[in-house]
Amino acid sequence: MRELLSTTAERAICYLEDLGTRSVAPSIDAVARLASLDIPLSNEPTSPESILQQLDELGSPATMAMAGPRFFGFVIGGSLPAALAASWLITAWDQNSGLYNVTPATAALEQIALGWLLDVLKLPPESGGAFVTGATVANFTALAAARHAALAKAGWNVEADGLFGAPPITVIVGAEVHPTVLKALGMLGLGRSRVVTVPVDSQGCMRLDALPPMTGSTIVCVQAGNVNTGAFDPFQQICERAHDVGAWVHVDGAFGLWAAAAPSRAYLVEGIEGADSWATDAHKWLNVPYDSGVAFVRDPDALRAAMAITADYLPTVSEYRNPADYTPELSRRARGVEVWAALRSLGRIGLSDLIERTCRYARRFAEALTSAGYHVLNEVVLNQVLVSFGTPEITKRVIDDIQADGTCWCGSTLWQGHTAMRISVVCWATTDADVERSIEAILRIAAKYKGPVKK
Ligand SMILES: *Cc1c(COP(=O)(O)O)cnc(C)c1O
Numbered sequence: 001m002r003e004l005l006s007t008t009a010e011r012a013i014c015y016l017e018d019l020g021t022r023s024v025a026p027s028i029d030a031v032a033r034l035a036s037l038d039i040p041l042s043n044e045p046t047s048p049e050s051i052l053q054q055l056d057e058l059g060s061p062a063t064m065a066m067a068g069p070r071f072f073g074f075v076i077g078g079s080l081p082a083a084l085a086a087s088w089l090i091t092a093w094d095q096n097s098g099l100y101n102v103t104p105a106t107a108a109l110e111q112i113a114l115g116w117l118l119d120v121l122k123l124p125p126e127s128g129g130a131f132v133t134g135a136t137v138a139n140f141t142a143l144a145a146a147r148h149a150a151l152a153k154a155g156w157n158v159e160a161d162g163l164f165g166a167p168p169i170t171v172i173v174g175a176e177v178h179p180t181v182l183k184a185l186g187m188l189g190l191g192r193s194r195v196v197t198v199p200v201d202s203q204g205c206m207r208l209d210a211l212p213p214m215t216g217s218t219i220v221c222v223q224a225g226n227v228n229t230g231a232f233d234p235f236q237q238i239c240e241r242a243h244d245v246g247a248w249v250h251v252d253g254a255f256g257l258w259a260a261a262a263p264s265r266a267y268l269v270e271g272i273e274g275a276d277s278w279a280t281d282a283h284k285w286l287n288v289p290y291d292s293g294v295a296f297v298r299d300p301d302a303l304r305a306a307m308a309i310t311a312d313y314l315p316t317v318s319e320y321r322n323p324a325d326y327t328p329e330l331s332r333r334a335r336g337v338e339v340w341a342a343l344r345s346l347g348r349i350g351l352s353d354l355i356e357r358t359c360r361y362a363r364r365f366a367e368a369l370t371s372a373g374y375h376v377l378n379e380v381v382l383n384q385v386l387v388s389f390g391t392p393e394i395t396k397r398v399i400d401d402i403q404a405d406g407t408c409w410c411g412s413t414l415w416q417g418h419t420a421m422r423i424s425v426v427c428w429a430t431t432d433a434d435v436e437r438s439i440e441a442i443l444r445i446a447a448k449y450k451g452p453v454k455k
Helices: 002-018 028-037 048-062 081-093 104-120 135-153 179-187 235-244 256-261 300-307 335-371 392-405 432-447
Strands: 128-132 170-174 196-198 218-223 248-252 277-281 293-297 384-388 411-415 418-424
Touching (some): 002 048, 104 128, 104 335, 128 135, 135 179, 135 218, 135 248, 135 277, 256 277, 256 335, 335 432, 392 411
Parallel strands (some): 170 196
Antiparallel strands (some): 128 293, 277 293, 384 418
8 A cells, every 4th residue: 555655646746747847738639548448347356556557647648737837717726735735644534524523633623724714714703614515515505504594584494394385585696696606596495597686787796776675585695706807796785785684695705705815905805794604615716626615604503503413323412513513514525624734834925925926917917918909808806817809709719729739728708798718817836937928828829810900
């Protein structure tokens, strides 16, 4: 086992060292070679050494270099060394991580990480929290607490009695709500299409003048960080109006919540602590390995009411926080330990530098593309840049060519009817040189499609 694990660590290190120089997208050949893995399961066992060799020789080259410094697709971070190493160690620990008394190390570390998160994200320190797989499940978890609170107020126990016959809850979202919030609402029986949708402005922010009247049985889902523009809903005014009538405000802040950690961006989340629940990702801007997201709920009792279970065989009574009282899962890996390691390795200064630096890189991309004559479609307030290279066809061809070129990787989007390339800067490992190299590649490729310059 020692030899297998050392060799594997060596393979992983070589993979990571190669990330800065390899093509960001895998080659067509490397992807085609994956077909050789598709064989019937053998009767006989296979040696772990040869399995790992095959994984590395066939799998590694066919991966997308998402962990590398020039991947700017979607909103995707890499893995900080401390978080990746912690991930290796906790995998070796293989703790079930549901109950404090059974797995004290991971439960204690997660509790500390939760406190640190509430601190750096400037959320109410008394909030409850859950370490889950990502913002999708974080939205689900927080909205389950919201559903509990809204119905408990109406005298209905939704966990016991379900939704059939329950008093109705109105759910308000913006027209730019992330689809995972709608999915979470669907899973909760609140309905993906049953929502009241508020129109948005040119940056994708909910328009206050179009906000419908609310009652106490209302959940408003606002967004901190639009996945295209990086923009923030006017949550402060929405919170005031919602709280006047006792409605619940939930914030989808998958990456936007992290603005709190950067002095120059903190104005974007000013007052966000006034909401009732928040969802964020750790595998995006905090740069921990997949899969990792966190739900926070101001009233920990509402979260526990929605999530806790008891059974005679489970030692659930504990002086300390049982992680499983707050999460949809019972058995789960201790992903909060990677969060702990990431925050500890960065410190406050490293975290604020990470957010500031990536936002600065986004502005650098926008500035370079604008001065080259291309159209940046959004106000670059955070780490997201939308750029059009002309017609939709030309923009699509530029994106395809950039992806095939391999210097960097950017995705496409349709923003309010305009085809655009989307640049998202999230990775801890990205340097000034990576940004300049990527700009050079983008401009070189886009220039091929530039029409004759008109005087
Ligand atoms: C990424 C994202 C999500 C979904 O997060 P997952 O980690 O993929 O589940 C939800 N909302 C917003 C705003 C996002 O950017």
